[in-house]
Amino acid sequence: MEAAAGLLRGPRAVRLRQRRSVLYSQPRGAAGQRAAGAAAGPAPLLALSLALRALNCFLVQTSFVPDEYWQSLEVAHRMVFHYGYLTWEWAHGLRGYSYPLIFASIYKALQLLAKDDVQLLIWVPRLAQAVLAAFADVKLYSLVQHLENAETAKCVYFCQLCSWFTWYSCTRTLTNTMETLLTIFALSYYPIKGSKMGSSCKYLALIALAVVVRPTAVIPWIPLFFSHFLQEQRKTDLMLHHCIPIGLVTVGTSLIIDRVFFGEWVLVQLNFLKFNVLQNLGTFYGSHPWHWYFTQGLPVILGTHLPFFIHGCVLAPKRYRIFLVAVIWTVLVYSMLSHKEFRFIYPVLPFCMVFCGYSLKHLKAWKKSAASFLLISNLLPALYTGLIHQRGSLDVMSHIQQLCSNSHQSQAFVFIMMPCHSTPFYSHVHCPLKMRFLECPPDLMGNESYTDEADLFYSDPLGWLNKEFYNDTLLPSHLIFFNVLEQEISSFLASRGFEKTATVFHTHLPQGRVGSHIYVYRRKT
Template identity: 35%
Template sequence: MRLNVPLLPLLFQYRLQVALSTKTYFQPDEFWQALEPAHRLVYGYGYLTWEWKDGLRSIAHPMVFSAVYWVSELLGLGDAGLIYGPKVLQALFAAIADYSLYKFASKCYGDEISRLTLMCSVTSAFNFFVSIRTFSNSLEMTLLICALNYWPLDKTAGQVNMLNYSIALVLGAVACVLRPTNALIWFYLGAALVIRVRSFKIVAVAGAVGTIILTLNALVDMWYYKHLTFPLYNFLKFNIVESLSSFYGVNRQLYYIVEALPQLLTVYLPFFFHGIYMSRSSTLAQASVFVVFVYSLISHKEVRFIFPLLPIFHLFAAISLHRLRILARPKLKWTFLVLLSLMNCPLALYASTTHQRGVMDVTSYIRTTPSIDSVGFLMPCHSTPWMSHMHRPDINAWFLTCEPPRGLSRSELATYRDEADQFYDDPALFLRTHFPPLRANDTQLTKFRYDWPSHLVVFGVLEEFLVSYAGDEYAECQRFFNSHFHEDPRRRGDVVVFCKHSN
């Protein structure tokens, strides 16, 4: 029996409620690589990270959200459109991913597995937490599962529906524009299809579609950068040739197996492993293993890099659940499924409403407090959103930067410390070096990188130091709970705002 409800609107309502109730911070790229460039594109001010200065990013993804800002301005929605507009659009993308996953599972495996797959998707703690965030990975996930609905998978032999195939190629090519590494799964699926069908035509169509999408993207990026720029080439050069992505962290070889997959799947992890083993002869299972394997060879690893594969992982978990004998007993079936699903709720709700919410609250405070005329963030770089949430062209705002080492010798690379690192190595020395004396007169304010602002923002771990260093000039004026714990010791404690006494 099929679900007899208007499924897509229902899923959109669910994801929208999640998006609007999410008050926490996860990772910087949600803002700094999506909303901040979009905000600058529309409003003309803000901060662009080094990736945009060096042309490593395509403007294609931020343009999606710049359209939201333009519409918001057209309708006069003000701060509501600025803050909630991108959330509404991303909730729609997340709902489309859920719906496409259900349709894909139904087409490939039937109604029972499709319902179980949808259950895994909508009750997934990680999906709850991340799918409604404005990462390029989130839209990449939506495009991937939409494309798979049109892709000729294992049952295809001989004739390929070229219209569906072309639609899948377009969606897949756009996903690759957003995240070049999405090409890994399409490389495997495409190679398997060519081997199975043995048709030059499908290779030619793939080449034509890829050329068209890449050309259109190049034109868009040329318009944005004002000169011919190839972000894909620059991205691969930085991450693969120069191998500088390791500057942002190096993880062990088995990171995706022992850390990322448990985070992604939580209670569904054992069912995923069982399901992918059961499906080991399928091209989709093999492609998933291939992608995770290749990602494991790269030094810098993040859980969200394989997040676009989560719908596929949920499908394999559902295949396993379908085979459980307990589900054949009606009295036990729903009890088991409900309990399994509810196990995700505490983690999902805590991560979305509590953990790291202070760094979001402080930007709202700055946006809505007219008396703030300057603000500095003595925090690890990109600890908060920026003008996409503060939206204050009238204030002088700064933060500690963390530019990667470019053009340095090997000996220089070994000792390189970015600005945020230098501050945390010796906060007092950094302030003496880069700030004027606290009681300096106007003639002494010309040779320093920073001025003392009207408001300073720090994590609680630095509160005692700042009181001892600048307590005569600054006093606490606001405090926001941020987290009960944090893996980064520099980010522990509340978010504390210090105001200059004259303010």
């Protein structure tokens, strides 16, 4: 906290404060405090954020969920290099190309510069996310600075940097990450009472962009927009001169981008909402009880910030109630869907940080102790989840990358026998190696007896392998699977001449089909 405060004080700020002390002898109110805070520009804070988020990026070396790669980097790789794999969502128009186009642009630039090395393809997109995350941190600080004062803004900024889940997620190439960052940017222009930074055009444009990236981004903004509409005196102008034009331009641009890459007109936002909300087919990937977000989801992503969040909700002025309404509303809406994940409610975390910072600021004598508690208690989960838990999915890709430089690349055939989409694919290999994995597309036809390939495999792994590879000429050159599968298929491995060449740590918490280690087997030549 003290270090961050020091960065905000420079010679110019000191001179400005001295001039003000000469010109104005009366005590400062809230407005005076805001002006004093504004004197320390955001440049030092941005430099700090950029450095921390760059470090953040390189200290997150684990996998989170498949969408981190399969709905962004894998699509971008295919767009630029013309080989790769698209999941079933792209065949049915549930995802749009607007978000992958960002990473495709990065890949294309690297290709034109002849710098399309696989490590750069992996890390440059993540560094781009880290830069956006740093700007979002500063935007959140600036918002609270204008609403309250520099001291409260520093507390909110500190809480944002301390959040273990933000550390874990903000540099990942997930649509949920971009949705959250755009939510912070939009929030900084939202016309809340007491703020002079409000801009209907800017915040609506940013919301529209977030909806293009992920249609569910509209959920937290429904109560916020409704509140804005009620207090807006020129309601007709708001709708005719802002909402409708911005909506038409955004949707139109999204339609054109998707028309180019799909080859036909596709309204992906409608298809996405139809699949996940109206048909609720997301249950194919698991379901949870209705209260899961309240009893597990929100408490886990808040972590030790939870008591500060509750305390801040009690203390915060009435004008911040709309932020709390947005949090509760979002959690309630997502609670109505059977399929639940921690990342789905990530966009409400910045709202929560405002209340956490407000709580920290008002602890007074306990502030330093509370700040130390937040820092230490979040450090362990941030480092553990970022450096250790579920790292095998990425580490094993280095073993596949080695096959690209092998003179026998054309003869290599890698079969990943793990729960579908457990690892990245061509975006982390970057050579046209023959690869295959167990697929698990949902049944969109409503067939009750439908079973995907992954479930068929795990119901009888040995029988499935003997049936699938009935001829030795069909055998893969390399098999990759979790250690929990080894004993069950040991007879197949021995009879077909496979030998273990690598053991890769994955997690201390194996569960079900996911083991603690990943094994790499190679067929003897």
